[in-house]
Amino acid sequence: MGTGTHPAGRPRAFDEEAVLDRATEAFWRYGYEGASLSTLTAAMGINRPSLYAAFGSKEQLFQRTLARYQEAQLATVRTALDQPTAYAAIEAFLRASADGLTADSHPAGCFSVQGGLSCSPENTRITEMLAAGRAATEAAVAERLSRAAEDGDLPEGVDARALARFVMALSEGHAVQAAAGASREQLQASVDIALRAVAGPPAR
Template sequence: MARPRVFEIERAVEIATDLFWRNGYERTSLADLTQAMGITPPSFYFAFGSKEGLFKKVLEHYMRTRLGYAEEALNEPTARGVAEQMLLRLADLYADPGYPPGCLAVNCSLPGHASTTALQHEFAEVREGRRRRLRDRLEKAQAAGDLPADCDPDQLAEFILLFDSGMALAARSGATREELHRTVATALKAWPS
């Protein structure tokens, strides 16, 4: 008869999400994780395989529970509405006092924060998926006449993601929600019309 697991996996992933988000990947040790989860290293390895295996679950959880709200902006009726709502929602996320400041993925992908090639590849895949979804939505807007014909949807998607990363870093450095919202309003003055 198998022994029952003494901890809840989803709760452990939430705890790890907070630790990685707050400290970065490299500065979050196995000891930090097992202590916060209240488990032993053997239980940790049995459940997650490795720290990297746990982090992949954390990234999936973060994308589903936190970034998913920003990605819902892809359903806005206009391209400008997509950009505005996505950026405002990200500003809200990055400056939410109930969570660590900034973006979990950005915080963990900074130099010295994610040393493994596999994790860098994981970050690149997540970013590319977000860029592709945004580009596809902007291409639809362009085909419908909502963006000028001479606008490059791929470059516009890249601009939004770069702006997103900049907001995450600003929030990590103490920028408030209101400051980020004002910056979004300023950036959108350059939106193609």
């Protein structure tokens, strides 16, 4: 991503990508409404005039951080979905999700789940942006599983879209559990059980 535009002769005195990373962590940790301008500027290491000059409003800053997060997430999702079978794709998706939700490099859980779960009516745009990002991930999973169904790579009678919704529901539920302190090992154990359900009943 570029660093944006600013008046000639007045270069920014900060690394924009690093500052956006710190803003992402603040929004992730406190949510959109919980991350006050004072919290954001302290986390980002810049003052309010610099924040406004570089990113516009708080909402525009949130949009930037969310776009970067979702771009990285979709890249991870697409890598998982490139697996040769539906089962392997679902496993790769869920295991990568469990690992990401419990990584030490950022707050536990999921930015797109925690960023705006409880926004007031005047901030419904934030909730809608976050929901749209989750819907894009679900659409990518559903598209992959629909192709698997067409190829005969899903058990007969399985609804690809319902399966995609189940996979997303598990991943999003794991996000809530990770934020509450669940470990990587606990989430992966839950994935083990889900994969048994995906595989269907054992052959008789």
